[in-house]
Amino acid sequence: MSRLLSRMLHSEQAGLLLALVLLCVGISLLTPVFFTAVNIKNVLRDASLVAIAGIGMVMIILLGEIDLSVGSTQAVAGIIAVAVLNQFESVTLALVAALAAGALIGLCNGLLVTKAGINSLIATLGMMAILRGAAMVSTQAVSIQGKVEGFVEVGTGHLGPLPIPVLVTFVLLGLFYYVLHHTILGRYIYAIGGNIQAARLAGLAVDRTRVLVFVLGGVLAALSAFILASRLNSGQPNAGLGFELQVIAAVILGGISLTGGVGTLGGAFIGILILTVLSNGLVLLNVSSFYHDIARGAVIILAVYLDTRRKQSLLRRLLAPPT
Template sequence: MAGGKKAGLGLFRNAGPLLGLMILSIVLTLLSDRFLTVDNLLNVARQVSINAIISVGMTLIILTGGIDLSVGSILAFSGSITAGLLAGGQAILPAILAGVAAGAILGLINGLLVARAGIPPFIATLGTMTAARGFTLVYTDGRPITGMEEAFRFLGGGYLASIPVPVVIMAAIFLAAYIMLTQTRFGRYIYAIGGNEEAARLSGINTKKILLAVYTLGGVLAGFSGIIMASRLNSAQPTAGTGFELDAIAAVVLGGTSTAGGVGTVGGTLIGAMIIGVLDNGLNLLNVSSFYQQVAKGAVILLAVYVDKKRKGG
């Protein structure tokens, strides 16, 4: 009986998010004839790609039992660094690498605060969130950065075989993350730390090293998302990414990853990100006020956390 119940819960964890996405899509298709069109679906995929890429890093962090509130600020800082260099005449590749490096450094700082200094992830990343936003405002002087060369726009606005480039990048990142989590020792260590960090340490896993790597990867992916956003908008906004950490956490939790760590998949996170994106798009098509959209999104997040709590209780 217990084994059957456990198997049923596991099936629900995997199938539940996908079923929710299907039901939401069916409802929106019935309510709006503009939803199920090729152009709109490609637009949804492009919009989802930013949050989805951030959510990959957030998945790795939450799997270890942590959290990262700084990803939105890292996105803004990395995008501003790249845009500033491009506006100053720097070549595209070095500018992109500099932006990614900025994200990696901020992610590494998060890892050092959590793994070495022993500061709780919520507090550590709250501090870096505020600091990174301040760095962005100082660097940009509070003004958008524009004047980037046309070729840079391909990263966020171009197409490959009729598929938006950000969607192709998103798919590649999710595939790499899936292989890493399921086929490598590093991925097994992430799950082990989330399951029981002390037991993982006693079994010989260098937990501090793994945490440093995970938070650094989170910073890299957030930074790269900021660069894609700057490319798509052809400008870097100092306020970009505000609230993105909440969307990323929502996508991870909606996708079935446990907030306690140790349980979850990047496939589920992709579905969770799609749910957030489809919900936003559908409410826009239905001309729902942005104020009510925030209420709806909050309700979905609370529902996901409640379901996660019931699963752990079961």
């Protein structure tokens, strides 16, 4: 027990937790509104949108890939959800339609990477542009308002003391923690991200796993889109602008290596909380939204820098002579 506690205290997650605590304390000293129950719920609700899509991004980056289309997926899936909702007056059918759209987008991304042999950065960058254009054309750049009573409850309602999106996030974090650490799929993801050629030689279903992970990433991005559309009671063609960078920055800040094979879901979630708390604090302090972009860009650079330092440190340990 003492060894486990010692490892936790000296782990990377402990450093992230300390950074999160210090950030919260610093903001609370500047504005007492931060530690109110209402604001804490707002922080968790905002973090849930990033976290749900972030779970998929974690798995994709662990593979050594990237997905820049999650923001545009959020727009398209949200529009489809509201359109189906208004047509059939069924929240369940709207959810199924949104998730199916996300799965199809993820499948296309996965096939472009595995079958067409296109680098995931380029493939998903192209998909991002296609989806954003489709969202604008299909709506004529106008939001679609939800017309079914009760739809907003998904994004704004509560189960007990916690908002529904937060509960969904915790369930998904638990589920995919189990997937990553206790299933064959999880072992395949880490193995492929660590060394894809070795994984192929070992007989792992590399391409099938990569496609499946892209599909899961699309589904989770679509679920985040559905919750956002419910919260706004509308499908918006400009939804998710810059969302992909927010998600990627958060998970990289949380310790997921851009080269794949290294990182944990718990660390990524702490990274998401850090970014969300930072954004919330800037809003409470009435800082101009233009500075939010500057802060987000600085965090992206910091996240990549920390990732580079982690890899250099690991390489030095591997090359160090035995003592």
